Amino acid sequence: MPEPINTWLKKSWERSRMYNVDPAVARDAILGASEFKQYREQKEAFLREIKPTLERLANWLKSSGSVVVICDTAGYILKSMGDPVFLNETKKIHVVEGACWSEQVRGTNSAGTVIVEQKPLAVVGREHYLEENHILYCAASPIFDPHGRLLAVLNVSGYHEKYHPHILGMVDVIAREIEDRILIHRSDKQILISLYPEHKQNQQALLAVNHDGVLTGTNREAREMLQLDKSTIGNVHLSELISDVQRLLQRHGKICSNDIFALQDKTKEQSRWMASVLIDMRPHFNAPLEKRNSKQATSLRTPCTFANLYGNDRSFQTAIHLAKKAAATDYTILITGESGTGKDMVSQAIHQASLRSGKPFVAINCGAVTKSLLESELFGYEAGAFTGAKQSGHPGKFELAHGGTLFLDEIAEMPPEMQVALLRVLQDFTITRVGGTKPIRVDVRIIAATHTDLWKKVQDGSFRADLFYRLQGIHITLPPLRKRSDRLEIARFLLRNIQEELQKETLSLSPAAERLIENYAWPGNIRQLTGALREAAFLADSSMIDLVHFPSYILSDYTPHVNKHVSSLKQLENHAIMETLQKTGGNISQTARILGIGRNTLYRKLKKI
Numbered sequence: 001m002p003e004p005i006n007t008w009l010k011k012s013w014e015r016s017r018m019y020n021v022d023p024a025v026a027r028d029a030i031l032g033a034s035e036f037k038q039y040r041e042q043k044e045a046f047l048r049e050i051k052p053t054l055e056r057l058a059n060w061l062k063s064s065g066s067v068v069v070i071c072d073t074a075g076y077i078l079k080s081m082g083d084p085v086f087l088n089e090t091k092k093i094h095v096v097e098g099a100c101w102s103e104q105v106r107g108t109n110s111a112g113t114v115i116v117e118q119k120p121l122a123v124v125g126r127e128h129y130l131e132e133n134h135i136l137y138c139a140a141s142p143i144f145d146p147h148g149r150l151l152a153v154l155n156v157s158g159y160h161e162k163y164h165p166h167i168l169g170m171v172d173v174i175a176r177e178i179e180d181r182i183l184i185h186r187s188d189k190q191i192l193i194s195l196y197p198e199h200k201q202n203q204q205a206l207l208a209v210n211h212d213g214v215l216t217g218t219n220r221e222a223r224e225m226l227q228l229d230k231s232t233i234g235n236v237h238l239s240e241l242i243s244d245v246q247r248l249l250q251r252h253g254k255i256c257s258n259d260i261f262a263l264q265d266k267t268k269e270q271s272r273w274m275a276s277v278l279i280d281m282r283p284h285f286n287a288p289l290e291k292r293n294s295k296q297a298t299s300l301r302t303p304c305t306f307a308n309l310y311g312n313d314r315s316f317q318t319a320i321h322l323a324k325k326a327a328a329t330d331y332t333i334l335i336t337g338e339s340g341t342g343k344d345m346v347s348q349a350i351h352q353a354s355l356r357s358g359k360p361f362v363a364i365n366c367g368a369v370t371k372s373l374l375e376s377e378l379f380g381y382e383a384g385a386f387t388g389a390k391q392s393g394h395p396g397k398f399e400l401a402h403g404g405t406l407f408l409d410e411i412a413e414m415p416p417e418m419q420v421a422l423l424r425v426l427q428d429f430t431i432t433r434v435g436g437t438k439p440i441r442v443d444v445r446i447i448a449a450t451h452t453d454l455w456k457k458v459q460d461g462s463f464r465a466d467l468f469y470r471l472q473g474i475h476i477t478l479p480p481l482r483k484r485s486d487r488l489e490i491a492r493f494l495l496r497n498i499q500e501e502l503q504k505e506t507l508s509l510s511p512a513a514e515r516l517i518e519n520y521a522w523p524g525n526i527r528q529l530t531g532a533l534r535e536a537a538f539l540a541d542s543s544m545i546d547l548v549h550f551p552s553y554i555l556s557d558y559t560p561h562v563n564k565h566v567s568s569l570k571q572l573e574n575h576a577i578m579e580t581l582q583k584t585g586g587n588i589s590q591t592a593r594i595l596g597i598g599r600n601t602l603y604r605k606l607k608k609i
């Protein structure tokens with residue numbers, strides 16, 4: 001066997017020996033069909049996010065003797081697509097979904113070794129530790145989430161004689177594109193900033209920042225360029241990295257701004273960045289802030305009232321009727337509803353309509369902070385309570401909300417110890433700061449919200465029953481968008497706001513776009529609809545928004561209703577068009593090519609669907 005030359009390769013071979021992998025006999029590690037089905041279900045959301053890119057890539061590889069493979073961080077193949085002949089021939093060496101390709105199981109191979117090395121690399125022919133893998137080349141790149149944590153490995157494989165170093169470059173570029181896409185999709189309510197060094201425009205950092213100005217996600221370039229590590233994300237204000245960010249964070253009034261700002265790097269005196277706002281998804285009622293400070297956050301919020309909430313659907317109106325009645329009381333309120341159904345907005349509207357409206361509205365996401373941080377965030381801390389605590393101590397959200405309302409979002413995520421502490425506060429409305437002894441009385445109305453079935457959590461023992469009963473003084477349930485009868489009206493209402501944001505003429509929806517809005521499942525509810533309409537409005541050249549302007553991940557998930565019994569020729573044609581559009585991940589040129597029609601004809605036909 002040849003001695004590996006690269007350092008990482010050498011180390012990987014050493015590890016393979018250490019794991020007692022036998023080069024001549026492969027270990028058998030494949031999940032059974034039902035086990036794999038269950039296993040993959042947990043990764044479904046991620047696979048949906050990357051589906052359009054994977055399908056597009058697989059289409060290119062289809063007749064090239066190569067395949068694209070996605071492995072998770074344990075090395076299991078979650079998805080393999082591409083040349084069917086290659087896939088069939090390599091079944092015997094476990095290039096199949098559910099097989100484990102970790103180094104512990106199969107020795108040196110690109111997916112397993114990327115999991116350890118966390119960098120793009122290719123393993124070609126005899127560089128593989130297992131002899132049966134010598135027929136292969138594998139080029140793989142890590143896919144990191146916006147926090148810089150490994151999410152999965154993207155791998156392209158084929159027969160080793162077909163390998164060319166370009167393939168690794170291509171895999172790396174696609175993995176980074178997937179990461180950017182994930183960053184954009186997961187940055188709801190954030191402002192997305194693009195940043196590049198003054199004299200080097202071929203590198204583009206992307207930063208997601210929340211309305212407080214705190215960094216919530218980055219792409220790989222940003223982490224490399226700004227030398228950020230995982231712990232900084234979620235804990236650093238943009239102004240700690242770059243000077244004069246206020247200009248950048250001020251509201252631009254439209255989703256994309258062409259303004260480019262020259263900003264100074266705070267850590268390196270000589271470096272200057274060129275920055276621009278790529279997308280501003282901050283809710284329209286939140287003002288950007290210079291510093292992360294809940295006091296300011298409270299005072300600068302432009303309040304959301306019941307007038308901002310659109311709803312003509314019976315069950316939504318029932319919920320709002322209850323919310324208005326609840327506003328007049330001081331009862332604790334529990335709001336449930338899927339993500340994006342308006343829980344945050346309703347809680348603000350309740351506060352505004354209550355006698356507490358002149359006082360602070362303070363929100364905290366119980367699932368977004370660690371257990372130890374949640375305690376000091378809620379109850380505050382005294383000077384010197386822990387390493388890194390401020391000299392002067394710090395008031396918690398309860399104190400900051402004194403006289404007003406405290407919104408506990410994602411309450412189901414609250415750790416058990418904190419549930420006990422919260423229950424205690426709800427009994428006597430007295431808190432003690434971390435590291436302190438003095439009890440402080442607080443006058444706060446609590447509104448809690450969750451997207452999960454809290455009662456189920458009580459039944460499975462992960463949420464305290466006594467706290468559950470305390471919280472649901474009044475229980476408001478918001479319906480999911482797919483069950484609302486006013487979907488089209490909401491879309492038109494949202495479009496009017498988007499029109500203003502984009503400074504466009506009156507925007508309208510084509511009949512096909514209207515049918516999409518009516519029939520698509522909208523798992524992300526009003527938030528997802530808003531995002532999709534923004535993207536569509538942005539892409540539409542005229543004032544008419546059509547099906548093709550919607551994001552491809554929605555089109556590839558959408559099946560327009562076809563009557564299976566009385567299919568007219570037209571219905572069959574529509575079905576074929578939508579099915580092909582799904583298969584190509586919403587790619588118009590490819591769809592037209594497959595159907596054998598021109599792009600313009602396809603556009604024309606899509607308008608009539």
Ligand SMILES: Nc1ncnc2c1ncn2[C@@H]1O[C@H](COP(=O)(O)OP(=O)(O)OP(=O)(O)O)[C@@H](O)[C@H]1O
Nearest residue numbers: 283308309310339340341342343344345451526527
């Ligand atoms: N009734 C409504 N009328 C107009 N816009 C709405 C309505 N409900 C929600 N929205 C829009 O949907 C977005 C999501 O709403 P909100 O943040 O209140 O949802 P949520 O249920 O709190 O979501 P999550 O559980 O993910 O935090 C808002 O930014 C707002 O633009």
